[in-house]
Structure formats: C-alpha cells, structure tokens
Amino acid sequence: MIPAQFDYVRPAAMHEALQILVDHEGDAKILAGGYSLLPLLKLRLASPTLLVDIHDIDGLDEIIETTDGLRIGSRATHRRIHENPVVQNGYPLLVDAAGGIGDPQVRNWGTIGGSCAHADPSSDWPAVLIATRATVVLQSVSGERSVAARSFFIDTFQTAIEPTELLTEVIIPRAPRPSGAAYAKLERRAGDFATVGVAAQLSLGPDGRISAAGIGLTAVAETPFAATAAEAALVGQEPNEATFQAAGVAAAAESRPGTDAHGPVEYKRAMVKEMVVRALRSAAGRALAQR
Template sequence: MKAAPFEHHEPTSVDEAVSLLESLDGPTVLSGGQSLVPMLRFRLANPDVVVDINGIEELGYLREEDGFLKLGALARHADVEGSELIAEKYGSFADAAPLVADPQIRNRGTVVGSVAQADPKGDWGSLLIAHDGEVVARGPDGERVIPADEFFLLPYDTALDEDELITEVRVPTPSDREGSAYHKLKRKTGDYAMAGVGVRLRFDDDGVIEAAGIGMTAVDITNARASDAEDHLEGERPTPDLFEAAGESAAEESHPESDEHGDAAYKERMVKVLTQRALGDAAERAGVVKQRRVSR
C-alpha cells in the first residue's frame, strides 16, 4: 500500500518552518520519519500537509552549552549512541541509545521526534523526566520552554501547540558527584519496552543523596515520574536496602496494563527490579559505591 497524496514542504530554516506551521491547515511535521512514514504507507495517518524539517541543518546538533546538554530536533539516536560526550558524562543516555529499536531506525530516527510522538513506550521521555529536562519550542509568539513533567499529557498527546516546532530538548549538565542509568526490558531487538526505568542520583560531599530522579517507561498512560520513590531516596545514604525500598515504591506508583507480553503484576515486579539495578549503576557511576547487580 502507498501513502495517500499530500502536500509536501521543505523549509530550510526554523523561521520558515514556524511560518508554515502557522499558515497551513493541520500540518504534520516530519523529522526522522521512522514512525510517520510506515503510518503513511499503511494509511494509518493521512495528513493533507507534511512539513519536512530535514533541510534545517542548524537543528542537527548535540552539545553542552549554558549549563545544559542540548539535542537539536535533527539529532539522531545514532548520534547519541556514538557520542564520546554522552559516553563520558551521561550514563542513562548512553544506556538508552543502543536499546532504541534497531540500527536502521537509530540512523534516521530523532530523539526529538520520539519525544514529540509521546508514545508511553518510548525511552527518551522517561530520561527527560528523570533528569528534570525541558522541551524548547518555537512558535509565532517566540520561544517557549516546557518542563518535561508538563509536556506529556496523554498517549500521543503533548502540551505542544499545532503551530509550534520543537527545536531542542535539554537536560542540566551533571555535577561531579552525579550518576545516571537506564534499564529496559524488551523481548527482542526492535521491540518497544515492556518496562523501562531511567534514574539520576546526585550526591553531596558526604555521600548522601541530594537529589533523585526516576522516570518510567511503558507502565502508565504516559512516561511517568516515580515521585514517592524519589522522596524515599533523598537525604539518605545509598544501600541495597534503600534501593530495594525505592524499587518497591516505584512499582507501586506504576500502572501497567496486562497484554500479550505479560500481566500487570509481572510488569510491576520488573519496575522494582529495573529501578534497583539502575540505582546501583547510577551510584557506582557517581563514584559513591560499588554496587552488585540485583538478580532476583
């Protein structure tokens, strides 16, 4: 099956793209296209107008700037996977990138496109939440910064206006005593997550957890924060018992649904285990503890 006919625009600047989004009726933005193009092919999506932003070369960046790690709208999953900066300082991003779909999709798909799609089984939304990240959007009235906690409204529904373009997503650069990790369970290469957990831990000079972030994948109607588990961690010293209790709390905060991959009780248990493992890795990467992997 082929896509239904549609009007195609190829802006070469952000201003031109925003102008198109404002003037056209119900446009759909194309970046990586790894979700949109198959939907077009099978006519699960039938837009009248597509605005293809792949010609906006200024949006293909991945860099640290002004206290943030910034990923432009055309930064590919593979760019994150191959980045020395990511490997050195952003453990959770380095963990997540190779687990996104398969190499063909990672070479073309974009981080921002995944965030914009707002699939609760997508990985990057959970990491934005865990890292207190932000979505930067440009519209006719200028630039708007949307905290990750406020961006995801419902499955495939976000706080982005129709005439706004996401230009970048960003997370604060880590401190010297900070570590992060992402653990994900899926059946095979190319599958979405059955469950996933991203964590970030920041420690003070005495080895006490100063701040914690936990984002969960595929276990709620959106990527979700485990705020009670975060509260349980903050102000405490890292121990296996503490991480186990935080995992239990995260599992209680999750709301998975039973499906062909497993029942809800199984997925809740996986949230507990994945949270424990990710917390252990994050603490180790922060240089605070040596943590044995949880296997039970």
C-alpha cells in the first residue's frame, strides 16, 4: 500500500525539533531509522501528517562512557553500538543483543531510540535496558526528565514518552565488579524477531553468592518486562545450575506469552525456562572471569 500524504521536515537543531513537536502536537512523528515507522505508514496503521527527521541533530548518535555508566544516544544504530570499541570491551550483553537484531540492513538503519520508542514487545533492546536497570532520557521544550526503563514500557507499542518529547539517550549503569551479563535469543531463522529473548545480569558478592540480578524478557508478554520472581530466586544463591534452573522455572511462570506463528503458549513457557538458564550460565561465566 501507499502511505497517506504527509509533510517532511529535517530540523538542524534539537530546539527546532522540540518546537515542531509542540506546534504539531499529536500529528507529528519522529523519523529515526524508519525501519518500524515506514512499514506502519505503508500499511496505514499510522498516518501522521508530519515526519520529523532527526538525522541532522548533532550528538544524538554518540556513545560515551562516564561515571554514570554508558550513555548511548538515541540515534545510535544497532550496528554502531555493536561495533563500538567501549561496548565491545566492556558490555558483552549489548554485543550479544545488537549483533542478533534483524539482518545487516536493519542493523545499519535501526536505532536504539527508535526501538525503545516503538516498544514492540518482540524488540531486543527493551529487555536489555530492563535487566541492566537503565534510564531513558526524554527531552521537551520544558526540559529533560529521566524514566527508569522498568517504568518506561507501559503496554504493546506504548511507552512513557509524551507526544512533545524526544528520546535523547539511554544510560546503562556500570555494574559493580565482578558482574556478568548476556542476551540469549531464540529465533526461528537467523534475522527473525525473537520467539523468546532473555537479558540477564548478575553481580557476585565477596562470598561468591549472587548479590544482585536483573532479568528482562522479550516477546513473552504484551510488553517487555522484568522477571522479578526469577530475580528474587537468584539473589543470595550460589551461581550454579540448580539456581539457574529455579530462576528459569520462576520466569516461565511469570511470563504471559500468547499462541502465534512462533508456537503455542506451553512451548514458549518451556523456551523461557531454557533461555533464562542459558543466559544465566553465560552471565555467570562472564562474572566469574572478572574475579
């Protein structure tokens, strides 16, 4: 199908973009990579009257490590994140997740901000932000606000972003050493959206037990979510197979998958358990390597 008619602007500065969102409140849509928005326009599932292309706004694709943690600009593409040396050296969870998104073309164009703003329950970044307890930064003409990733994803394709706000960056806090994290994705074919995705992060205390845990689940509920029962099953325990299996059982019980082309509910619950165990094994191995 052909999209409904729309106007297109390409502001050169952030303040211009934010003012345009105010002037066209509810009618304008930000255009980042376009890999989710353009298909929606073509199917006429969205019909904004104005697209605000953010490609000329400086600094929105930067990736910087600070004392707060890793700050990733919203327009950083999946590929840019995957290839970034700081990410490659210190954030294996992000390397796992970015490298498994779609195909090279999707990774060249799709952005972390677009992925989070779109809030498809099958997108991979949201679970990563949930597991790491990241923060999402939103800007409007009135100023800036930060929203915890765990509160940001409200429902399918629905987030805490207001129509006059632009997502500027995500901040992934630095985990205390020793910590490890991993993303395990089950897909039917290479390049597919996840049937089940699991982001897991573990920190170990001086006694070798798990002192903190984060688990984000992809594609097994109406929205990405934190598997808090699984997290509770991990904290205070030895990082061993029995602990991982218990967390997998807990995560399967708290997931809310639906039956679709990827399989029935029972299969998906079984896969949640399996993928949680795999992600935890990998995360624990990475944490132990830091000791």
